[in-house]
Amino acid sequence: MVPTIEWKDGIVRMLDQTRLPLEVTYFECKTYQDVAKGIKELIIRGAPAIGVAAAMGVALGAQDVKAQNFTDFYGEIEKICSHIGATRPTAVNLFWAIERMKRFIQSHRERPLNAIKELLIEEANRVLREDVEANRAMGKHGAQFIKDGNTILTHCNAGALATGGYGTALGVIRAAKEQGKDINVFADETRPVLQGARLTAWELMEDNIPVTLITDNMAGYFMKKGAIDLCIVGADRIARNGDAANKIGTYSVAVLAREHDIPFYVAAPVSTIDFAIPSGEHIPIEERNRAEVTHVFGKVQIAPAKVRVANPAFDVTPARYITAIITEKGAFKPEDIYKLTE
Amino acid sequence: MVPTIEWKDGIVRMLDQTRLPLEVTYFECKTYQDVAKGIKELIIRGAPAIGVAAAMGVALGAQDVKAQNFTDFYGEIEKICSHIGATRPTAVNLFWAIERMKRFIQSHRERPLNAIKELLIEEANRVLREDVEANRAMGKHGAQFIKDGNTILTHCNAGALATGGYGTALGVIRAAKEQGKDINVFADETRPVLQGARLTAWELMEDNIPVTLITDNMAGYFMKKGAIDLCIVGADRIARNGDAANKIGTYSVAVLAREHDIPFYVAAPVSTIDFAIPSGEHIPIEERNRAEVTHVFGKVQIAPAKVRVANPAFDVTPARYITAIITEKGAFKPEDIYKLTE
Numbered sequence: 001m002v003p004t005i006e007w008k009d010g011i012v013r014m015l016d017q018t019r020l021p022l023e024v025t026y027f028e029c030k031t032y033q034d035v036a037k038g039i040k041e042l043i044i045r046g047a048p049a050i051g052v053a054a055a056m057g058v059a060l061g062a063q064d065v066k067a068q069n070f071t072d073f074y075g076e077i078e079k080i081c082s083h084i085g086a087t088r089p090t091a092v093n094l095f096w097a098i099e100r101m102k103r104f105i106q107s108h109r110e111r112p113l114n115a116i117k118e119l120l121i122e123e124a125n126r127v128l129r130e131d132v133e134a135n136r137a138m139g140k141h142g143a144q145f146i147k148d149g150n151t152i153l154t155h156c157n158a159g160a161l162a163t164g165g166y167g168t169a170l171g172v173i174r175a176a177k178e179q180g181k182d183i184n185v186f187a188d189e190t191r192p193v194l195q196g197a198r199l200t201a202w203e204l205m206e207d208n209i210p211v212t213l214i215t216d217n218m219a220g221y222f223m224k225k226g227a228i229d230l231c232i233v234g235a236d237r238i239a240r241n242g243d244a245a246n247k248i249g250t251y252s253v254a255v256l257a258r259e260h261d262i263p264f265y266v267a268a269p270v271s272t273i274d275f276a277i278p279s280g281e282h283i284p285i286e287e288r289n290r291a292e293v294t295h296v297f298g299k300v301q302i303a304p305a306k307v308r309v310a311n312p313a314f315d316v317t318p319a320r321y322i323t324a325i326i327t328e329k330g331a332f333k334p335e336d337i338y339k340l341t342e
Numbered sequence: 343m344v345p346t347i348e349w350k351d352g353i354v355r356m357l358d359q360t361r362l363p364l365e366v367t368y369f370e371c372k373t374y375q376d377v378a379k380g381i382k383e384l385i386i387r388g389a390p391a392i393g394v395a396a397a398m399g400v401a402l403g404a405q406d407v408k409a410q411n412f413t414d415f416y417g418e419i420e421k422i423c424s425h426i427g428a429t430r431p432t433a434v435n436l437f438w439a440i441e442r443m444k445r446f447i448q449s450h451r452e453r454p455l456n457a458i459k460e461l462l463i464e465e466a467n468r469v470l471r472e473d474v475e476a477n478r479a480m481g482k483h484g485a486q487f488i489k490d491g492n493t494i495l496t497h498c499n500a501g502a503l504a505t506g507g508y509g510t511a512l513g514v515i516r517a518a519k520e521q522g523k524d525i526n527v528f529a530d531e532t533r534p535v536l537q538g539a540r541l542t543a544w545e546l547m548e549d550n551i552p553v554t555l556i557t558d559n560m561a562g563y564f565m566k567k568g569a570i571d572l573c574i575v576g577a578d579r580i581a582r583n584g585d586a587a588n589k590i591g592t593y594s595v596a597v598l599a600r601e602h603d604i605p606f607y608v609a610a611p612v613s614t615i616d617f618a619i620p621s622g623e624h625i626p627i628e629e630r631n632r633a634e635v636t637h638v639f640g641k642v643q644i645a646p647a648k649v650r651v652a653n654p655a656f657d658v659t660p661a662r663y664i665t666a667i668i669t670e671k672g673a674f675k676p677e678d679i680y681k682l683t684e
Contacts (some may be wrong), residue, residue, distance in 0.1 A: 191531070213650065220591070249560070293556070303536075303555055327536065
């Protein structure tokens with residue numbers, strides 16, 4: 001697989017996910033503003049990948065800071081962080097990564113500024129590396145839930161493209177495949193941005209994992225037919241009580257899974273858990289541009305020009321619909337994830 | 343509203359629904375093969391409209407039959423009917439209209455062939471007229487379920503465009519509006535063919551009924567928020583036990599409605615009820631072209647070229663999810679519709 005994001009020769013290079021699968025192109029960020037633009041415009045997306053991008057964005061921005069003392073330097077860092085933090089409200093990994101970088105800087109405040117700048121690049125790369133490691137651990141913990149011969153439904157893209165690499169939900173699927181299990185995947189296309197059709201289908205085909213693409217409204221049909229054994233999705237933010245925000249439509253998949261007695265798993269790193277909020281009601285839901293709904297690829301009009309549109313980008317699946325949350329620390333019942341703070 | 347279909351100067355003229363809402367163009371059928379093509383390629387769609395098109399197709403085909411006696415004439419009619427009948431398997435109105443035209447011919451077998459040909463045009467126009475009348479009656483019976491201030495979710499297009507005029511599900515909504523009720527509609531875009539985005543949004547805007555377009559996977563989100571008071575959809579075939587086939591995704595809407603204690607209504611004329619089949623399991627589900635899923639408008643590619651695709655065009659909602667079936671004869675609990683045969 002091509003890397004989703006990397007630090008290379010002093011720039012941050014992102015695979016442009018808005019162009020996939022038709023074109024494999026890269027978006028090169030020379031400034032932290034470029035990184036913020038990449039996040040905001042979905043050139044990079046997926047909660048863990050957004051976290052990595054934010055960390056790299058802070059490191060990139062730091063290189064250009066001209067301050068002569070730590071106080072001034074940190075003041076500039078705070079501006080950079082608030083610019084990057086203003087891109088997307090729902091995925092908590094964005095804020096988690098920004099806070100991590102800030103704490104890292106504070107913990108090295110006695111070092112010369114040039115040394116801090118160098119260390120920030122290392123730290124951003126560590127965020128990337130740790131994310132991949134977390135995904136591999138998640139894969140091991142999650143693969144137990146997939147039996148030989150199973151067909152798995154997934155929604156949106158929680159794959160290598162949504163993370164530093166390997167993937168959360170797709171990481172679990174990859175791990176099951178690596179264990180020699182014969183598996184099939186149904187991928188919801190995931191309107192409006194079509195991450196399932198464009199990214200999940202592409203990733204799984206690249207890995208030779210059999211995948212069938214369906215429109216979002218077909219999931220219930222295939223569950224009723226008995227074609228789906230389990231569902232695995234990622235998450236953008238998980239509340240302390242186990243309620244999980246993920247791409248719009250996840251909640252509907254969870255309700256349908258419950259109706260058909262199909263297990264429903266959420267795979268996400270601990271960095272996706274927001275221990276500060278008691279329930280999903282506190283998760284802000286991003287409302288995106290109407291053009292995502294009225295146009296495909298922002299170009300092809302599919303609805304009357306002046307139609308009223310709603311475009312919430314996420315929904316919250318209450319903990320009671322979730323069979324288990326799979327993290328790098330193991331799989332937990334949703335009501336037990338608060339224990340991960342201990 | 344422009345007519346969905348009409349008999350005009352010896353041809354059958356259909357509004358080309360594949361081009362809406364961007365272009366208002368017409369498809370002119372000079373032969374019954376043109377009519378069959380119009381049905382198969384979704385130039386006209388919606389169960390009642392398909393029934394009208396089939397009746398007009400039989401009448402159109404009959405005009406060109408060169409037979410000298412009734413037996414030969416009827417033999418040719420049977421060929422025409424089987425060609426038209428081979429277009430789409432799910433909507434029973436297609437077969438209902440064909441059978442009606444055949445019975446009509448048989449009942450006039452003593453008349454001169456030229457007279458029968460003339461009478462067939464009248465009969466096809468009667469099928470159209472009766473469909474509009476049925477929709478208006480359905481509207482009256484159904485509007486009682488809509489209260490002032492309600493917001494209604496609908497899926498696909500069961501409007502004037504899906505019928506001879508006025509609509510089934512949208513007919514009920516129109517009738518409520520005509521009663522002076524203040525209503526709002528949420529329209530699922532209805533992938534893959536986007537009948538909701540392209541047709542329902544357009545129809546309701548033309549009628550100044552407030553409509554909000556959403557992607558199919560947002561319905562659950564808005565139900566959970568309490569934004570939806572009731573759901574109304576059309577049907578392509580209803581079994582004797584009240585199970586109802588309709589556009590893919592309808593079943594998911596019904597499950598979500600049940601989960602949120604939201605009433606779920608099906609509006610359809612008696613011609614959509616297939617009294618010959620005991621349950622929805624006997625309804626054939628059309629599998630359509632993969633390009634509908636991988637491409638938008640058959641042109642814009644949105645998925646990897648070689649991805650495996652499933653494209654069932656319909657699903658079956660079991661009777662237990664349906665609050666009532668609204669017909670031109672009144673509203674019935676699904677388990678009571680068998681009484682309409684009496």
